[in-house]
Amino acid sequence: MQLIFEKSRAGRxxxxxxxxxxxxxxxxxxxxxxxxxxxxEVGELDVVRHFTHLSQRxxxxxDTFYPLGSCTMKYNPKIAEVVAAMPGMAKxxxxxxxxxAYAGTVQGAYALIHELEAMLAEIAGMKxxxxxxxxxxxxxxxxxLLMAAYHRDKGxxxxxxxxxxDSAHGTNPASAVMAGFKVVEVPSDSDGTLHVDKFxxxxxxxVAGVMLTCPNTHGLFESNVARIAELAHEVDxxxxxxxxxxxxxxGQCRPGDLGFDVMHYNLHKTFATPHGMGGPGxxxxxxxxxxxxxxxxxxxxxxxxxxxxxxxxxxxxxIAAFFGNFLIAVRAYAYMRFxxxxxxxxxxxxxxxxxxxIHARLKHAFKPAFGKPFMHECVFTxxxxxEKGVRAMDFAKALLDRGYxxxxxxxxxxxxxxxxxxxxxxxxxxxxDAFCDTMLELARLAEECPEILxxxxxxxxxxxxxxxxxxxxxxxxxx
Amino acid sequence: xxxxxxxxxxxxxxxxxxxxxxxxxxxxSSIPEPYRMRGWEIPAGLSEMSVRNLMAGLAGxxxxxxxxxxxxxYYDHYIPxxxxxxxxxxxxxxxxxxxxxxxxxxxxxxxxxxxxxICRLTNMEFANASLYDGGTALFEAATMAVRIAKRNxxxxxxxxxxxxxQMLKTHAANLEFDFVTGDDPSGAACVLVQNPAFDGTVxxxxxxxxxxxxxxxxxxxxxxxxxxxxxxxxxxxGADIAVGEGQCLGMNLxxxxxxxxxxxxxxxxxxxxxxxxxxxxxxxxGRRGFVLTLQAREQHIRRTKAMSNICSNQAxxxxxxxIYLCLLGKEGLRDLAVACHxxxxxxxxxxxxxxxxxEGPTFNEFAVRLPMDAHLVTSKLLDRGFxxxxxxxxxxxxxxNDLLIAVTEQRTRAxxxxxxxxxxxxxxx
Ligand SMILES: Cc1ncc(COP(=O)(O)O)c(C=O)c1O
Numbered sequence: 001m002q003l004i005f006e007k008s009r010a011g012r013x014x015x016x017x018x019x020x021x022x023x024x025x026x027x028x029x030x031x032x033x034x035x036x037x038x039x040x041e042v043g044e045l046d047v048v049r050h051f052t053h054l055s056q057r058x059x060x061x062x063d064t065f066y067p068l069g070s071c072t073m074k075y076n077p078k079i080a081e082v083v084a085a086m087p088g089m090a091k092x093x094x095x096x097x098x099x100x101a102y103a104g105t106v107q108g109a110y111a112l113i114h115e116l117e118a119m120l121a122e123i124a125g126m127k128x129x130x131x132x133x134x135x136x137x138x139x140x141x142x143x144x145l146l147m148a149a150y151h152r153d154k155g156x157x158x159x160x161x162x163x164x165x166d167s168a169h170g171t172n173p174a175s176a177v178m179a180g181f182k183v184v185e186v187p188s189d190s191d192g193t194l195h196v197d198k199f200x201x202x203x204x205x206x207v208a209g210v211m212l213t214c215p216n217t218h219g220l221f222e223s224n225v226a227r228i229a230e231l232a233h234e235v236d237x238x239x240x241x242x243x244x245x246x247x248x249x250x251g252q253c254r255p256g257d258l259g260f261d262v263m264h265y266n267l268h269k270t271f272a273t274p275h276g277m278g279g280p281g282x283x284x285x286x287x288x289x290x291x292x293x294x295x296x297x298x299x300x301x302x303x304x305x306x307x308x309x310x311x312x313x314x315x316x317x318x319i320a321a322f323f324g325n326f327l328i329a330v331r332a333y334a335y336m337r338f339x340x341x342x343x344x345x346x347x348x349x350x351x352x353x354x355x356x357x358i359h360a361r362l363k364h365a366f367k368p369a370f371g372k373p374f375m376h377e378c379v380f381t382x383x384x385x386x387e388k389g390v391r392a393m394d395f396a397k398a399l400l401d402r403g404y405x406x407x408x409x410x411x412x413x414x415x416x417x418x419x420x421x422x423x424x425x426x427x428x429x430x431x432x433d434a435f436c437d438t439m440l441e442l443a444r445l446a447e448e449c450p451e452i453l454x455x456x457x458x459x460x461x462x463x464x465x466x467x468x469x470x471x472x473x474x475x476x477x478x479x
Numbered sequence: 480x481x482x483x484x485x486x487x488x489x490x491x492x493x494x495x496x497x498x499x500x501x502x503x504x505x506x507x508s509s510i511p512e513p514y515r516m517r518g519w520e521i522p523a524g525l526s527e528m529s530v531r532n533l534m535a536g537l538a539g540x541x542x543x544x545x546x547x548x549x550x551x552x553y554y555d556h557y558i559p560x561x562x563x564x565x566x567x568x569x570x571x572x573x574x575x576x577x578x579x580x581x582x583x584x585x586x587x588x589x590x591x592x593x594x595x596x597i598c599r600l601t602n603m604e605f606a607n608a609s610l611y612d613g614g615t616a617l618f619e620a621a622t623m624a625v626r627i628a629k630r631n632x633x634x635x636x637x638x639x640x641x642x643x644x645q646m647l648k649t650h651a652a653n654l655e656f657d658f659v660t661g662d663d664p665s666g667a668a669c670v671l672v673q674n675p676a677f678d679g680t681v682x683x684x685x686x687x688x689x690x691x692x693x694x695x696x697x698x699x700x701x702x703x704x705x706x707x708x709x710x711x712x713x714x715x716x717g718a719d720i721a722v723g724e725g726q727c728l729g730m731n732l733x734x735x736x737x738x739x740x741x742x743x744x745x746x747x748x749x750x751x752x753x754x755x756x757x758x759x760x761x762x763x764x765g766r767r768g769f770v771l772t773l774q775a776r777e778q779h780i781r782r783t784k785a786m787s788n789i790c791s792n793q794a795x796x797x798x799x800x801x802i803y804l805c806l807l808g809k810e811g812l813r814d815l816a817v818a819c820h821x822x823x824x825x826x827x828x829x830x831x832x833x834x835x836x837x838e839g840p841t842f843n844e845f846a847v848r849l850p851m852d853a854h855l856v857t858s859k860l861l862d863r864g865f866x867x868x869x870x871x872x873x874x875x876x877x878x879x880n881d882l883l884i885a886v887t888e889q890r891t892r893a894x895x896x897x898x899x900x901x902x903x904x905x906x907x908x
Contacts, residue, residue, distance in 0.1 A: 226511065337533060475760075
């Protein structure tokens, strides 16, 4: 397909502005750019066709089943788009929060933030939450900074280490480093979970915090988590909960009750806000008693029927300029109010039911990576098939040919030839059955005609792309 | 109670039979019993209709229709209809990160085009696929400069948005960064400048760039994309890293987000740049295609050694920016910048009762000292339907009488006249 720049014709344009109704003003030439930026010169229909055609070379949840493990690709309800577009939300200027003079103009937004933060805290058994962090990884960084602030305040200057399991998402160690910590990896046991003895071996007084995902990225609940929390708390280390997999347990158990001190939520996962080709997301941070004084500020507070802003005395400060990805939070709030108490509990129940159903239907054709019961996602290893020449990536590509998005492959790094399948609760039994039938068919083809998988995909707009060439002949912009 | 869960009771039973479990509860048996939840305080669910009414009620308690002169880094620009129509296509907004490039060419090509547009706008050579927002992009730029220069000093020029400065300090609280204010590059990793400045002043930082390079420091320029329809670009000033808040490129003000963190750099530094990058390549039949490239910089590969922890970014916002810039085009962006600047100058000239605080020329925003407290004035103007601007004292950037006033293409001459009159009435009586 052509680039938009290749469709440019000198003098053509889409948008016009009204004729200037004031005299034209000019800046001194030395402050001005030499030439106008070389933006494409195209008509509105050129732009509309171009991006429509691009969209047709893409696949989203609204098109097809998207079982991308760890990403919780559930249906994004349309009502959430409608409410986020209401002018009373979409058109609020963020500096309407900067001056008390304007506080009266944003009472609805403050009420929403206040209620949403309280609901998030309640759902996870935390004392409070802040919607400032902009995505999951930003929430992790915020959490790590909160841990650092706590230890600084307590004079724990020797605490310089954060423990993460080897199955952790890459953002966990990267966030800990950005917050100034050294990272020690603790290996998972062969059963896919953390064992207390391996954990004890790396636990010492230098440990400032421990970052866990639960269920972990193997799809398994960390049954020893409460004991690990005790061990951490014995040396005044804090326990961090990566909320990427909250969809598995929402309404069933709460990180706060398990002993976690701090966490992030992925509103774009658990609470169904659209993933937008990779973002925007929203990664609120939640804290228990210990970290309450350090929360990012300013925060919305409620006195005598009026909402206003206050910054906690020991706050780490602003992690976002204002209220993070506010319009994403608006969508999540609408979603939570729609489902409510009973509905949210059913979310995790059916998410876990669906993953277990896929596991039950596929377990004889694909080797489950672990023998323990899976929660909201099931993880297989295509190692047996790979030994015969059909790799996890080949299964992924063959699924594309059959109209599905692929599962997550090659993550977590702890599982060889990993296929990580997360169906979510919004898929019907027919969809799951059709997908399982396809997977079983692919398992058969892997034995009988492996080249069908190895040569896939053949029905997509392009075939497998040369990534080595992309990195070698680096071309990242049409200049 | 509403639900988007399609599975019926009888289907649940069938599925449990296949699994070999007696109940859904049994599937949660790996959660130790003492931690199974007993109760929580979450309100009962609502129908879609009730949700809409509830949200309309909340939205109705906000004021979003005042005639706005609020800026301070975030601007009330017109968003062409095509931006919502195209970015709202669900093939875009319900997709995720392009992990499978063959079914994500729409995403990948749009990122590539976005990167190209940003490079053309800034006169830089490489742009990434987006960061969270302008403030975090500035922090990432400082971190990148520290990594490249192998020095810890980060010099913050007084032109930088004070909120960004707070964000920098929050993010770097546990890193050994030595923040100093000023413009002396000696011994520093970088000097961070903003153009136009937070108070709207336009400067040429070319000479500072030369001084930075002589001192082996990097020049980081935080820019306002719309202003680049007119003013000298970061690349023309010799910037090593250009970052910016992309809200003005087709994003709703949305009370703070989602916005768009823009970052671009020179070829020599691209391997030290954080964030995703799309690159052009081809498939086995020689067809042009796009993939994520240079991934060895990123957290999913490098973990503790990654350039940043960023994973989800602001891809849909980058798409909106790309569509916006295509719709405006070369002439349109220039016309837009001229309109913003001219209208701001027109208003500035009318405010003869106030003292202009800027040191030099301004683009579309300027700071004034009023004859009385800016809070009192803004409150009075609110009653007359205006958001009069940002009282600078509230953001730690001025005295109690100081007000930052921004003007976009949306303001008509009649509105400017009415506003100037109302401001005079309020401030001088
Ligand atoms: C387990 C896990 N942790 C953290 C993250 C990071 O979240 P985000 O992409 O919102 O930054 C992800 C995202 O994919 C994840 O799967």
